Structures are given as C-alpha cells and as structure tokens.
Amino acid sequence: MDLFCSFLSSEHLINIKQRAASTSSGAAEASPLRLNIAAAASTAVAIGSAAWYYHLYGPVAQAATPAEEGLHPAKYPWVHEQMFKTFDHQALRRGFQVYREVCAACHSLNRIPFRTLVGSVLTVDEAKALAEENEYDAEPNDQGIIEKRPGKLSDYLPDPYPNEEASRFANAGALPPDLSLIVKARHGGCNYIFSLLTGYPEEAPAGAQVGAGLNFNPYFPGTGIAMARVLFDGLVEYEDGTPASTSQMAKDVVEFLNWAAEPEMDDRKKMGMKVLVVTSALFALSVWVKRYKWAWLKSRKIVYDPPKGSSGGH
Structure with a gap:
C-alpha cells in the first residue's frame, strides 16, 4: 500500500513538472513575440512622428511666381569671407559713417x-564722445524721479524711435527692421543686402505692378518694398577721401553690417589659426610617439629554432 501511494505521488509530481515545463516554454515562446510587437509599434510611432514633422516643417516654401520670390542676387567676392582674411577696418569705419548719416534715421x-x-571702428575717445551725444535714463533719485544722463561705453546704440508704434507711424505703417543681425537673417547675406541697396531702377519696368506707397526693387520678394532708394552718388563725404559712389557706400555699409552680426569674426579666425598650428604639432608628435613606442614590436623578427634530435631516437 505504501509502495502504491508513493508511486501515485511520484506520478503527480511528474505531471506537475510537465505542466510547469509546458507553461514556461509557452511563456518563453510568447515573450519574443511581445518584444517583436513592442519593437514594431515603437518603430511605427517613430517613423510616423518623423513623417508628420516633415509634413509640417520639412518642405521648402516655394514662391508661387518669380516676382514673389525676388531676383536672386549675384555672388560678389567679399574679401572678409575668405578663410585667412579679416574685415577691412577702413571699410568698417566708412560703413558706420553711412549707417549714422543715412540708415540710422529709420533703422536701429x-x-x-x-x-x-x-578698436574695430572707432578709437576710445571717439566712441566716448559719440556715446555722450545721447541721453539715457539714469537710476531713480531719492524722490523716485528718473533723470537723464550722458551715454557711456556700456550703453547700446540708441533707437531712432521710442517704440514700435512710433516707428510704424513715421513710416506709413511699415516697420523698419533692426539691422544688428540683418546680414544673417536674410538669405543671401551680404550679396542680398548689397543687391537690394543698389537694385533700385530709375523707374519700374513696363508691366510691373507696384502697390501704393511701395517702390519697385527686383531683389525684394514681391518686388514692392516700402523703403525708397536711399543711396545716391556723393551723398556722404568720406573723411578719408574715398569717392562716395552708390556701390562704394553700399559695399561699406554691408561690410559694417556683417561686422555687426559677428564682431568676433577676426578674433575667431586668429584663434582658429592658433588651434590649427597647435593641433598639427600635436598630431605630428603623436605619430612620432606611436612609431617610437611600437617600433620594437613591428620591427622584431621571430626565428624558429627546431630542437635537435636526441641521440637515442624514438
């Protein structure tokens, strides 16, 4: 009887183990399936998100007509755009003069x-004198009244208008953009700004439709721009005697505006040259150290010297 009971209990244990084994094998088979489903779902979500983002922001906006796009500017050989060249500081000084006498009336x-x-455009004394020509709000006094003070070197160049509303009112509803980053903010950069300033014809060509209060300029998108032509031959008298032709003034002010967008360019190029020299020296040194360190390994010779046979033989 005891033997029979032990036999039944052993059979019961075997059945339990078999069921457990089948359950574990089923779970093992189902686990990769769940992982594959999760991976496929994640991939589908990622691809769908990328496709939706490209649908919203990826396609390049194209103008409906060439007039809406504007005439593409020519590419001019700007010296400061070359790798080993810097800004022409005489041109920067002339360009700042053009900005002050022509552009600063509307553009900030x-x-x-x-x-x-x-150091780049003016001397210290010239910059201080120019800053003192303007007035800025001082700290409130003991009575809380904000008084005016002369400008100093830490102040920013003043705006021509106190606020946006005054700017629009003075320009027939148009808002003159700030010129601090205008070269970087416009496709074509220096080429576009130069072409825009020098691209005003004497009169609009036949068939061109120009809205009221606008001026024809083929380089401006839509060809109708609120800004009239501002540069004319001899408009500015350069202190260094350079002839102030329209193209010369446009070239100088564009180079100045490029400097305003990245005044650190000269220092960045100088630092880049130092980095290239140092990294080249370090690279050459590392090559020499590598060859010196591993020369013994790469130049060694391994010679196999078979053992001499014993006199007794095998």
Missing part, C-alpha cells in the same frame, strides 16, 4: 554697445 542697431566699436 540695438544689439551693439558703444564699447564694441572700440
């Missing part, structure tokens, strides 16, 4: 402090 340059002009 409110990201440039007077101190940035020192």
Whole structure:
C-alpha cells in the first residue's frame, strides 16, 4: 500500500513538472513575440512622428511666381569671407559713417554697445564722445524721479524711435527692421543686402505692378518694398577721401553690417589659426610617439629554432 501511494505521488509530481515545463516554454515562446510587437509599434510611432514633422516643417516654401520670390542676387567676392582674411577696418569705419548719416534715421542697431566699436571702428575717445551725444535714463533719485544722463561705453546704440508704434507711424505703417543681425537673417547675406541697396531702377519696368506707397526693387520678394532708394552718388563725404559712389557706400555699409552680426569674426579666425598650428604639432608628435613606442614590436623578427634530435631516437 505504501509502495502504491508513493508511486501515485511520484506520478503527480511528474505531471506537475510537465505542466510547469509546458507553461514556461509557452511563456518563453510568447515573450519574443511581445518584444517583436513592442519593437514594431515603437518603430511605427517613430517613423510616423518623423513623417508628420516633415509634413509640417520639412518642405521648402516655394514662391508661387518669380516676382514673389525676388531676383536672386549675384555672388560678389567679399574679401572678409575668405578663410585667412579679416574685415577691412577702413571699410568698417566708412560703413558706420553711412549707417549714422543715412540708415540710422529709420533703422536701429540695438544689439551693439558703444564699447564694441572700440578698436574695430572707432578709437576710445571717439566712441566716448559719440556715446555722450545721447541721453539715457539714469537710476531713480531719492524722490523716485528718473533723470537723464550722458551715454557711456556700456550703453547700446540708441533707437531712432521710442517704440514700435512710433516707428510704424513715421513710416506709413511699415516697420523698419533692426539691422544688428540683418546680414544673417536674410538669405543671401551680404550679396542680398548689397543687391537690394543698389537694385533700385530709375523707374519700374513696363508691366510691373507696384502697390501704393511701395517702390519697385527686383531683389525684394514681391518686388514692392516700402523703403525708397536711399543711396545716391556723393551723398556722404568720406573723411578719408574715398569717392562716395552708390556701390562704394553700399559695399561699406554691408561690410559694417556683417561686422555687426559677428564682431568676433577676426578674433575667431586668429584663434582658429592658433588651434590649427597647435593641433598639427600635436598630431605630428603623436605619430612620432606611436612609431617610437611600437617600433620594437613591428620591427622584431621571430626565428624558429627546431630542437635537435636526441641521440637515442624514438
């Protein structure tokens, strides 16, 4: 009887183990399936998200007509865009003069402090004198009244208008953009700004439709721009005696605006040259060290010397 009971209990244990084994094998088979489903779902979500993002922001906006796109500017040989060239500081000085006498009446340059002009465009004394020509709000006095003070080098170039509403009112509803980053903010950069300034014809060509209060310029998208032609031959008298032709003034002010967008360019190029020299020296040194360190391994010779046979033989 005891033997029979033990036999039944052993059979019961075997059945339990078999069921457990089948359950574990089923779970093992189902686990990769769930992983595959999760991976496929994640991939589908990622691809769908990328496709939706491209649908919203990926396609390039194309103009419906060539007039809406504007005439593409020619590419001019700007010297400061070359790798080993810097800004022409005489041109920067002339360009700042054009900005002050022509552009500053409508356009601001409110990201440039007077101190940035020192060394690149003006001397320290010239920058201080220019800053003191303007008045800025001082700290409130004991009575809480904000008084005016002369400008200093840490102040930023003043805006021509106190607010946006005054700017629009003075320009027939148009808002003149700030010129601090205008070269970087426009497709074509220096080429576009130069072409725009020099691209005003004497009169609009036949068939061109120009809205009321607008001026024809083929380089401006839509060909109708609120800004009239502002540069004319001899408009500015350069202090260095350079002839102030329209193209010369446009070239100088564009180079100045390019400097305003990245005044650190000269220093960045100088630092880049130093980095290239140092990294080249370090690379050459590392090659020499590598060859010196591994020369023993790469130049060694392994000679196999078979053992001499014993006199007794095998």
